[in-house]
Amino acid sequence: MVSGGNFPLTLRIAGRKVVVVGGGHVATRRTLSLLDAGADLVVVSPDVSASLASSIGRGDVEWIQRVYRTGDLEGAWLVQTATGDPDVDGQVADDAAAQSTWCLKGGDPDHATAWVPAVARIDDVTVAISGGGDAGRASSLRDGVAAALQSGDLPLRHRTHHPEGFVALVGGGPGDPGLLTTRGRRLLAEADVVVIDRLAPHGVLSELAPDVEVIDVGKMPDHHPIPQHEINEILIDRAKQGKIVVRLKGGDPYVFGRGGEELIACREAGIPVEVVPGVTSAIAVAAAAGIPVTHRGIARGFSVVTGHVELSDLPHDRAHTLVLLMGVRRLREVALQLVDSGHDRLTPVAIVESGCTPDQRVTVGTLDTIADRAGEVDAQPPAVTIVGDVVTLSPAWPQAD
Ligand SMILES: C[S@@+](CC[C@H](N)C(=O)[O-])C[C@H]1O[C@@H](n2cnc3c(N)ncnc32)[C@H](O)[C@@H]1O
Known part of the structure; x- marks a missing residue:
């Protein structure tokens, strides 16, 4: 019976015979989850779904291709019956009971002896x-x-045991807390210490328990309040105190984020580290402005560089998208350098400030005009600059009537 007399239990099913009677959608789903648990599966049914047929074809499941007969359950630890025929399902349940085998009965929990x-x-x-x-x-x-x-909405702190301390380098995405991964959120919910960057999603801090230590090591452009080696020391010091440390970074830790340096520092100090990738602004901020970094027939590839580097070695082709991080204040120099190295001066350019946030602003022009346009609107960091024909796909690009 469903209520009363139930005893919740978990079965170690791997390598044990389970018979599934039926080949429809309930039988298929159950077969797939039992296979996942490593059961030794036999399906009894005149026909089976396409998905079951492929498991059978791969040799994962034995198929007895006929209607059920008493005796088919021999040696089974568990049986699932889901033929859709009450008489057959009833017979299977009776046979299972007679040999003391637990029976899952699709659509008829009142007469089952087990439930999943x-x-x-x-x-x-x-x-x-x-x-x-x-x-x-x-x-x-x-x-x-x-x-x-x-x-991470459920309180997970103090549930995970890392007595030796632990650092997670978590990519926070471009600013919108909705673009932080579920793994990142989960680790934040477990954190004792959060070490956060200026461009990480600060909105999530309000969700932390009051006793979580938050250390803001945010760097302003042209101003580095906390040098990298000191950030590394903070991570190592807190982890050595046995704490769960989340280093919450903007975008992806490995895209101009110095995540690699922090990883090496922790490893050298013998601290376990996990890297949780993030949604990088290089792609997401362009996307938020309606610009795909590649697009069939328009752009075949893309490069992500900083606006501070030597740009002459890049492909100077409008069909190769350039994504420039940082350096929005050096746009005149950048545009001149690109044109001098071979870029068409009419190549479309977009500047996307504060992408993926309520303050997002998109300014478009060409390599010839973009520095003036940036000056007119007083473009400010953080901003991503996108160079290439894909920019014409943005709704901000003037459309021909
Ligand atoms: C030090 S880099 C870090 C990049 C980061 N690791 C990533 O994957 O997005 C900082 C630069 O990323 C870009 N950036 C980050 N978030 C941004 C946003 N929300 N809007 C526009 N640009 C952003 C800007 O070019 C900024 O100067």
Whole structure:
């Protein structure tokens, strides 16, 4: 019976025989999750779904291609019946009971001897919710708990044990907290210390518990309040105190983010480190302005460089997109350098300031005009400059009538 007398249990099913009777959609889903758990699977059914057929074709599942017969359950630890025929399902359940095999009975929980909870696995945590026969309610609850775990909305601090300390270098994306990965959020929810950059999504700080130490090492352009070696020392020092340290960086840690240096410093100090990639402004800020960095027939590739480097070695082709980070205040020099090295002076250019934030502003021009346009609007960092024909795809580019 569904209510009363239930005993939640987890089975070690790997290598053990499980019989699935039926070949439709319930049988298919159950077969796939049992396969994932390593069960030794036998499907009994005259026909099977395309997805089951491919598992059978790969040799992952044995197929008895006929209707069920008493005796098919021999040696099974567990049976799932989901033929859609109440007489056959009833026979399977009776046969299972007669040989003391647990029986999952699709669509008929009242006559099953076992139920599968709604399950979500998030890293090392398994969430299993049993809805007492109401699979829909169990699934909704499972989804809610899983989402809260993934987003870090559930209190996870002090649950993960890193007695030796731990540093996570987390890419925070270009500014919108919605563009921080679920892994990044989860680690933030576990953090004892958050070391944050100027361009990381500061909005998430309000979600941290009051006792989380927040260290702002943000660098302003042309002004470096905390040198890199001191940032490395902070990470190592806090981790050595046994703390979970999240280094929250703007964009992706490895795209002009000095993530590699921090990784090496932690490793050399013997601190376990995890790198969580982020959504880089180089691609996301262009996208937010309606500019794909590649586009069939318009741009075949792209380069990401800083506006501070020697630009003459880059491909000088309007079909190769250049994404320039930093250096928006040097645009006149940059544009001149590109033209002098072979770029067409009419190549379209866009400057996207504060991309992916409510203050986003897009200014367009050509290599000839962009420095003047930037001066007219007083373009300010943080900004990404995109050079190439893809810029014409932006809604900000003047469209021919
Ligand atoms: C030191 S780099 C770090 C880049 C970062 N690691 C990434 O992957 O986006 C900083 C530069 O990224 C660009 N940037 C970062 N966030 C931005 C945003 N929201 N809007 C425009 N540019 C941004 C600017 O060019 C800024 O000067």
